Amino acid sequence: GESVGLHLPTLSVQEGDNSIINCAYSNSASDYFIWYKQESGKGPQFIIDIRSNMDKRQGQRVTVLLNKTVKHLSLQIAATQPGDSAVYFCAESLRDNFNKFYFGSGTKLNVKP
């Protein structure tokens, strides 16, 4: 299968600080990337996505950056809140098969009050 991995398995941040969660992918044919948030015992929740023809995309308090040169994806969360505590997954799909999402191993974000 494709390789989508994360640099940090856990991340602890102080409430109010900014969080950066990283993800590496291996296939240059990857065309679509998504970040999901998963709280304990629940299904993944869509956060933000980005196509390969973009370098940056912003949402509410979240920004996704894509560096195709080094095959790196990051999720930035501004002013992290306790409710942001969860496991974050990046997912990737290929240009010729956007049906399949390959998920990374996940990063657990702990927000300390």
Add this chain to the structure above:
Amino acid sequence: GAVVSQHPSRVICKSGTSVKIECRSLDFQATTMFWYRQFPKQSLMLMATSNEGSKATYEQGVEKDKFLINHASLTLSTLTVTSAHPEDSSFYICSARGWPSYEQYFGPGTRLTVT
């Protein structure tokens, strides 16, 4: 946003029995539904992809006779775990996509425990 439900949310069954899990798209027509499996503290692994009215496509290593998938309508897909064993205990998550969107909307998951 689009809502996907799963039923049941939790199920405990005895070894050797079969269990059916339902996945419904509540406010959109899902041309494609996906079934994932997730072990504790691990990522989601795609099991199969199903398109409405056609047979499911299973990922390598997933037994199609053990994990029966039916996608009979644009709002419902079912996963039946047949002759369940303790090693089938896992969190099963479905997702749904409506054409032409790329986005997959995930259900809340079903916790299966086989005793």
